[in-house]
Amino acid sequence: MAGDRINLQDEIRNLLEELLDLEESSHLFVSLYLDTSVNAEGQRVHPIYLKQKASDLQHVIAAAKGEAGLREFRDNLLQIESFLAQSLEKTARGVAVFSSRGRGYFRALQLPVSVRNKIAASAAPNLDVLIEILQQNRHFCVVVFDQQSARIFSVYLTDIVRKRQLSNPALPARNLPGSSSKVRYERRTRDVVQHFLKDLAEEIENLMRTEKTQGLVLLGTQANIAELRKFLSAEIDKQLLLTQNPPAGTSDSQLLDSVLAEVQRRQQMLSRQTLEQLYDRLSHDYLSAAGLEATLFNLQQGKVHTLVLSSPFAQRGKKCPRCGSLFTLSSNECTYCRTPTVEVDLRNQMEKLAEHHGAKIEIIQEPSFLDHLDGVGVLLRF
Numbered sequence: 001m002a003g004d005r006i007n008l009q010d011e012i013r014n015l016l017e018e019l020l021d022l023e024e025s026s027h028l029f030v031s032l033y034l035d036t037s038v039n040a041e042g043q044r045v046h047p048i049y050l051k052q053k054a055s056d057l058q059h060v061i062a063a064a065k066g067e068a069g070l071r072e073f074r075d076n077l078l079q080i081e082s083f084l085a086q087s088l089e090k091t092a093r094g095v096a097v098f099s100s101r102g103r104g105y106f107r108a109l110q111l112p113v114s115v116r117n118k119i120a121a122s123a124a125p126n127l128d129v130l131i132e133i134l135q136q137n138r139h140f141c142v143v144v145f146d147q148q149s150a151r152i153f154s155v156y157l158t159d160i161v162r163k164r165q166l167s168n169p170a171l172p173a174r175n176l177p178g179s180s181s182k183v184r185y186e187r188r189t190r191d192v193v194q195h196f197l198k199d200l201a202e203e204i205e206n207l208m209r210t211e212k213t214q215g216l217v218l219l220g221t222q223a224n225i226a227e228l229r230k231f232l233s234a235e236i237d238k239q240l241l242l243t244q245n246p247p248a249g250t251s252d253s254q255l256l257d258s259v260l261a262e263v264q265r266r267q268q269m270l271s272r273q274t275l276e277q278l279y280d281r282l283s284h285d286y287l288s289a290a291g292l293e294a295t296l297f298n299l300q301q302g303k304v305h306t307l308v309l310s311s312p313f314a315q316r317g318k319k320c321p322r323c324g325s326l327f328t329l330s331s332n333e334c335t336y337c338r339t340p341t342v343e344v345d346l347r348n349q350m351e352k353l354a355e356h357h358g359a360k361i362e363i364i365q366e367p368s369f370l371d372h373l374d375g376v377g378v379l380l381r382f
């Protein structure tokens, strides 16, 4: 089970890359993200959402693409519904499905976490939610410890995938009277504790390296945390997400719930900070740009550190089939090589370019100033 979960992260990344690499075709592509977790009554309610949204979308497609488009959409929907009815696992709390019958493409990914409901039908897959899941750092290591024992958890998405215990068997008994022996006792205890923390640090490093976790949460007293950190390598210490001192006797599942809530809160804060940083930089005309044209230009130059996208952004644009450069809809010819451009879904093309250059992608859920700047902006490397 543990192995499966860890591979899921690679699986998501591979699927994302595969979808980003698909060339656009004239066939319809249906992307569906469903929250398949059960409600308080133990029921899955996703069929209700799917029915409602699919029927809303049918009207739009019928109006825009006519009878043929509608038939294509229904074909895809049938394929998706039959997958959900036959193959959805009981434990899946979320599912992502990408279907294009016209081009013989179908992929489904069952997830141990619930996802934001979303359905989209267009010429290219919609990758928002997939990117969100990857961005949120949800594979990390949690250590609950004192000077005598430690519990180490490897947490993936919302579940504990591995748990190890470490205890310090060598803590000396305090049985020698007298002041000189008291000094010796204290020195010996300190040595033993240092030794234990050093072992613990090694154990943490091993686990984080082998499982490729991307964050560390340390739960203990401030003094113990400070001591332990002296033994952690700079590379691992850099990944420290959070420290807390939970009351003794807190159960593992309570610990995990509170850690997950805090990590999520911090991630939302980071996404807000990116937005604030973008605003701040834009207002100082420093290593930043906003608006579609400027964003495309900088992406092309490989200068982008973080691509910031407003969640509703869904513009179409043009791409040069020769050199791959991206333009707004009004450019009929590539400004670099003079080749006539073709129409594309800009969002996926931008995300693909950002991935290609190793840039971060931040998707902003709430309305913001960015919505007045075409919904896109960038923090630049240089």
Ligand SMILES: [Zn+2]
Residues within 6 Å of the ligand: 320, 321, 322, 323, 324, 325, 334, 335, 336, 337, 338, 339
């Ligand atoms: Zn070109």
